[in-house]
Amino acid sequence: MQSRDAIRAIKERLNIVDVVRRYVELKRNGPRWVAPCPFHQETKPSFSVNEDQGLFYCFGCHASGDIFDFYSRINGLDFKETLEQLAGEAGVTIDRGPRDPQRDGQERKQRSARQQMLRMYELAAGHFASALESPEAEECRRYIEKRGLSDEIVQRFGLGWARREWQSLADALRRAGFDLRMAAEAGLVGQSSGGRPYDRFRGRLIFPIKSLSNQIIAFGGRIIADEEEAKYINSADTPLYKKGEHLYGLAQARRGIVTKGRALLTEGYMDVLTLHQFGYDNAVGVLGTALTPEQIKRLSGFASQMTLLFDGDRAGRKAALRSCEMLLTRGLSCSVVIMPEGEDIDSLLRGQGREAFEALQTQAPDGLRFCVDVLKALAPRETVEWARNFLRQLDIPELISPYISRLAAHLQLSEADLREGLAGTRGQRKEGQPQALSTTRSRQNIRDREIMLFAVRYPHRLRDMQEMGADLALRSEIARRLWDKIETYGPEEVFYQLDEREKNFWCKSRGPEAAPCDSGEKELELLRQSLDRYYASAQASSLSAAMRANTGIGDFEADLDYLRALKETLEKGHEQS
Secondary structure (H helix, E strand, C coil): CCHHHHHHHHHHHCCHHHHHHCCCCCEEECCEEEECCCCCCCCCCCEEEECCCCEEEECCCCCEECHHHHHHHHHCCCHHHHHHHHHHHHCCCCCCCCCCHHHHHHHHHHHHHHHHHHHHHHHHHHHHHHHHCCHHHHHHHHHHHHCCCCHHHHHHCCCEEECCCCCHHHHHHHHCCCCHHHHHHCCCEEECCCCCEEECCCCEEEEEEECCCCCEEEEEEEECCCCCCCCEEECCCCCCCCHHHCCECHHHHHHHHHHHCCEEEECCHHHHHHHHHCCCCCEEECCCCCCCHHHHHHHHCCCCEEEEEECCCHHHHHHHHHHHHHHHHCCCEEEEEECCCCCCHHHHHHHHHHHHHHHHHHHCCEHHHHHHHHHHHHCHHHHHHHHHHHHHHCCCHHHHHHHHHHHHHHHCCCHHHHHCCCCCCCCCCCCCCCHHHHHHHHHHHHHHHHHHHHHHHCHHHHHHHHHCCHHHHCCCHHHHHHHHHHHHHHHHHHHHHCCHHHHHHHHHHHCCCCCCCCCHHHHHHHHHHHHHHHHHHHHHHHHHHHHHHHCCCCCHHHHHHHHHHHHHHHHHHHHHC
């Protein structure tokens, strides 16, 4: 089955409400289903699913789309992964069909390389796990015991031991028939100046890193002796793994995060393991990088609330500040637990127990309060400017006013002081811009929206709209691009070609809160009248301009012709008003 046919078949076999219910507690509200949105911080049921249309929409963060958009976002998957997983659920077979031979060959080669890498990682993980049971791994087992990790945690996270030999893994890969050049590309082996392969991970406790599909895609390694080497090393970026896109332990924590509605976000491998051992099965780690937008996107698919766990030193506070800012501007909720001086997650939980950690979480300031407190301590003069920059970055306009109120209270400023400098950043008329020009553009935007609203609601009536000149009246590039997509792909296929902004408009126009699409003729007539008024007004403006240009050249006959045409135009416009 071709991909487009497969998409249609999946939608016919899988009900969007049934899929959304796995992650969100939906409640029936008339013809639609509602719930608090899983993609941003809220308690009100602004998330809505239209079962008949097969669409969802959030009136808070404006997340929108169909069953594929929801599934990919909630699980942090790309479209291809989503299509394959939903096809498996629906019992639909995807046939890629005839393709360009050269491109098809390249894709087959890439798929083959990815599959080989996955098999190498699987073999490597087995090799490391087996080595952990060997006599020479005694020092590693003692370290694991010293850190108090249970056998259950060791098994669940697949911990292993990288032998100290230079070619232990390289020899195992060679015996299994793998090309060591690809093993080098996968980050498992290196190559000496003389061309000799060697294991990248040696004498280390190994932490396999899994994708959300539960496949091993990388490794981290911790030195356990007092050797003068980097304490941790991690897999380099490969075709399968970009460290800024993944989180350690997310494959194991996803169910806990969804169940608890919150993720615990920490920095190190051992912190994640300790948290899981103490029952915090919603803990993940950032893999040695600063928190990235890609990691936030993955996490936000599972929960809209995060608890950040950082060291109490200056570096830890600055890292928490950056993380809070990124989460809050994307509409997520967060709190910050700062470890007491001289403590980390491991020492706190093992030394003082869950009660001490629970108390720290209870006392933890929310993200916005934490940001203000840190800035006051680190750079008090820059706090107000930080607040204004923070407000400018907010992705959700509805959050601006409540955040202004809270920041004003924390900083002991008036709300007007904080709003100063925000004008012009979110569509306000810029200083010095003529009011007439602003009004004209506003009317153009309204007209474009009016046209595209009908085009989205009734895409099969595009020809009727062209006959009345609707496409010629469009002025904004955004509207023209959406029109072109509807015209090019047609009503059945266009949705899969839309970008996020266009999907948002499409779902809002046809979604749960929109009027039923059952009065097309009436809506078309209203649009016709609006366009007639527009063209009559445009023609009047054009004739007036021509008369002004003709003034003073002595062509009185032409003046009379212009006057007659203008009179007819104005009368026609009056009749249509």
